[in-house]
Amino acid sequence: MHRIKRPRKNRRILKKFDDISFLVGCLNRHGKKNKAISIFVKMYFFFKKELYLRQKLKKEKQLQSFSKSVLYLIIKSISLATPALILRPKTIAGKKHKIPYLAPLLRRRRMGIRWIVKSARDLKEAKPFFQKLAKIFLDTLQNKGSVIKRKKEYYTEFLKGRLYVRFLKPIQKKKNEKFKKTRKKKKNIFRSK
Numbered sequence: 764m765h766r767i768k769r770p771r772k773n774r775r776i777l778k779k780f781d782d783i784s785f786l787v788g789c790l791n792r793h794g795k796k797n798k799a800i801s802i803f804v805k806m807y808f809f810f811k812k813e814l815y816l817r818q819k820l821k822k823e824k825q826l827q828s829f830s831k832s833v834l835y836l837i838i839k840s841i842s843l844a845t846p847a848l849i850l851r852p853k854t855i856a857g858k859k860h861k862i863p864y865l866a867p868l869l870r871r872r873r874m875g876i877r878w879i880v881k882s883a884r885d886l887k888e889a890k891p892f893f894q895k896l897a898k899i900f901l902d903t904l905q906n907k908g909s910v911i912k913r914k915k916e917y918y919t920e921f922l923k924g925r926l927y928v929r930f931l932k933p934i935q936k937k938k939n940e941k942f943k944k945t946r947k948k949k950k951n952i953f954r955s956k
Contacts, residue, residue, distance in 0.1 A: 781869075782838055782841050782872055782876065783803070783834065783837070783838070785872075785873055785876055786803065786841075786876050786879075786880070787799050787800055787803050789876055789877060789880040790802050790803060790880060802892060802893050802896070803893075805891075805893040806893035806894075806896045806897045806900075807833060807834075807837075809893055809894055809897045810833060810836075810837065810897040810900055810901070811833045813897060813898075813901060814833065814836070814901070817901075836900075836904060837900055839904065840879075840900045840901075840903040840904045841872060841875055841876055841879070841903075842872070842875075843903050843904065843906065843911070844875035844876075844878055844879055844903050844910045844911070844914065845868075845871045845872045845874065845875035846871055846874060846875065846914055846917050846918075847871075847918075848863040848864060848865055848866070848871075848921055849863070849864060849865075849866040849870065849871060849874065850862065850863055850864075850917070850920055850921070850924060851863075851864050853927070855927060860924055860927045861920055861923070861924045862924045862927045862928055863920075863921045863924055863925060863928065864928070875910075875914075878910050878913055878914075879896070879899055879900070879903065879910055880896070882899055882908070882909040882910050882913070883895045883896040883898075883899050885909070886898075886899075
């Protein structure tokens with residue numbers, strides 16, 4: 764008989780938070796999920812250690828909430844990285860324009876997570892990946908770093924494409940909502956009885 768495997772503590776943590784499970788999915792390469800989970804767990808403890816050291820040395824006001832859980836601070840840094848709108852490419856009169864539109868919150872948050880992971884991969888330092896990732900999370904908590912810079916560049920593109928918002932298709936109403944047109948029946952004078 765086969766033994767039933769119990770889910771490890773790390774996987775229990777991942778099931779609670781949707782953002783963190785997506786973050787682990789972004790870390791996943793070539794189907795090695797256990798390696799991605801171990802990177803996240805190492806990053807978690809390194810992030811916790813760095814927060815404690817920064818709070819002890821600098822006594823920063825932003826990081827005084829160390830008593831709160833570290834997962835809360837990771838999620839807060841993700842929310843700081845999420846853009847307010849998303850750009851959708853559209854061709855108008857033969858030219859491509861990026862038009863801003865309001866996407867669902869989940870999609871915008873996932874975009875912010877992708878930015879964080881990509882900027883961690885782009886760092887050219889001789890450090891393990893979990894340390895790079897923790898550094899970027901710390902930078903986004905303090906509103907600085909490559910992710911916040913990218914977010915500001917994204918906002919400048921909003922300003923360029925805001926003139927073309929009128930070309931987006933209006934949101935289609937649900938099929939359940941049917942609008943009945945009330946018409947008055949005209950009497951047919953010429954109709955014979």
